[in-house]
Amino acid sequence: MPSPRVLSTAAVLAMTLPLFCSGAASAAVPTSSVYLQNYRTGLDAADSGGTVAAHNPKGNEDHQQWTPVAVSGGYQLRNADESNSCLGRNGSSAVTASCGADGTTWSIAEAGDSTYSVSVPGTSQYLTGATDSGSVQLGSYGDLARWYLTPVSYATTGMPSADTRTLDQVTFLTAHNAFANGADGNFASFPVSLFPNQDRGISSQLADGVRGFMLDDYTVSNQAVLCHNSCDGVSSPVPLATDLQRIVDFLKAHPGQFATVFLEDYASSDVLKSSLASVSGLNDVLYxxxxxxxxxxxxxxxxxxxxxxxxxxxxxxxTRASDTASGWATRDTFGVMYQREWTVENYWSMGAGLGDSDWSCYSRWGTDRPLTTDSAAFHPLFVMNQFRDYPIGSTIATDNGKLLNRAQNFCTPAARKKPNYLAVDRYETGSPTPLTTVGTLNTYILAPGQ
Known part of the structure; x- marks a missing residue:
């Protein structure tokens, strides 16, 4: 993995990078390394053995970085880590070829909302992304022919003052499977019960600075309870209302603190509504x-x-559609927001608990809602997951120590926004710890323009 490549605003201004937020003003074609990132899918154009393919964003590990270079008649897009290798074309397919060879000169023009078109000079043929991991092609103009030239090294500016910073500018430490802690009560049957995701209970998590809580709710005896995978064989699982009450009581005792609950939600609307109604003071603090x-x-x-x-x-x-199809009341009628309407989130697994890891950063919900989803007025909150299929202590400590690196070099470019929630297992482990990483991310925001 690379070392962090976050530059000062002044340094990046000198390189004429494009704006890093949608809805931005006109900007020149950048002259530094970028990710050629599709507007429609969020996938990156990557050299794949001579073919250019649409791949999940993966930092510097997958030949995804390109440097635009002005040449006679347009631009070359030179692969940043392959000598004399440029984006080229062979018929209707995008390929890599020796820089300067026929087919390696492109026209690059702004296409609105901080995007660009990449086309064959003097023609109506455009570089067009694939909706999955297929090949990048040449085709007609449309959303698949719009590309972000996302900077590899992006500009930052200091965190706004406490009275002006907005919710989408702040990062919160988040406990993955916060209820599966082995301290508050039973959460799974054997052998899953032997592998808690957290070592400390909800009250301790709150005291330690955790402000995001991922909870899995199921229905037992017409009550929402917290179990991992299922409630089969789980004796006396903790009610959802119990942990929500702990969170509400903490917030009332600590004015100015803010928390978020993420439900992996298997309960009906009626059951969930009833459980929330039993939490004293919830409506007072609910946003x-x-x-x-x-x-x-x-x-x-x-x-x-x-x-x-x-x-x-x-x-x-x-989803709203699934509740409606089930004949249930929509959850937002009693204050529970549909996450896919308000956030973006990367795929949760980095691999098994041992062995190779996958550091790519791509949408949990597929290319229909890529991490780059944005608008001029409303910026979805970015939930960044960093954990494995199985919580193995030594692996967790290593992964947590690399959290800042992945957040800055893999996931921020992939989403074109800073993470708002860093979700990890055993948040107290790692060097630096995830809480330290959250503190670092809360010292800056992405610069609004270059």
């Missing part, structure tokens, strides 16, 4: 972005949320 026009005007400041005592946001991974 409702759907009722405040966030989708049209953006997220509020943290100071505003604090002043109003709105301290808790709850998401469900279910």
């Amino acid at each position: 409702r972005p759907d009722q405040e026009g966030v989708a049209a005007k953006g997220w509020p400041t943290m100071a505003d949320l604090s002043a109003r005592g709105k301290q808790l946001l709850i998401f469900s991974d279910r």
Whole structure:
């Protein structure tokens, strides 16, 4: 993995990088290394043995970095880690070829919302992405022919003051399977019960600085309870309401603090609504972005949320369509937001608990909602997962120590935004610890323009 490549604003300004946020003003074609990232899918153009293919973003590990170089008649796109290798074309296919060979000169033009078109000079043939891991082709113009030239080394500026920073500018430490901790009660049957994702209970997590909580809720005896994989064979699982009460009580005792709950949600709307109704004080602190026009005007400041005592946001991974199809009330009618409407999230697994790891960063929900999903007014919150299929202690410590590196060099470029939630196992382990990494990310935001 590379060392962090986050540059100062002044350094990146000198390289004339494009704007890093959608809806930005006109910008020149960059002259430094970029990811050729498809607007429609979020996938990167990568050299794959001479063929150019659409791959999941993977930092510097997959020949995905290109440097635009002005030449007579247009630009070459030189692969940043392969000598004299340029983006070229062979018939309708994108390939790599020796720089300067026929077919390696391209026209690059702005295409709106910080995107560019890459075309064959003097023609209506455009570089066109694939909707999966297929080959990059030449075709007609459309959303698949729009590309971000996402900077490899991006500009940052200092975190706004405490009274002006907005929710989407802040990063929170998040506990993956926060309930599966072996301290608060039973969460799984044997042998899964032998492998807790966390070592400390919810109250300790709150005291330690955890502010995001991933919880799996199932229905037992018409009550939402917390189990991992299923509740079969789990004696006395912890009720969802119990852990929510712990969180609400903490927030009421600590004005100005903000927490988010992410439900991997297997309960019906009626069961979930009933369980939430039993949590004392929940409605006092519950934040409702759907009722405040966030989708049209953006997220509020943290100071505003604090002043109003709105301290808790709850998401469900279910969809509005699935609830409607089941004949259930939609969850947002009682304050639970549909996560896919408000966030983007990378795929959860980096591999098994031992062995090779996958550091690529791509959408949990596929190319229909890539990590790059954005708009001028409303920026979805970015949930970054960093954990494995199975929580193995030594692997967790190593992965947590590399969290900052992956956040800065893999996932920030992949999403074109800084992570808002860093979800990990056993958050107290690693060097630096995930809480230290959260502190680092909370010292800056991405620069609004170059």
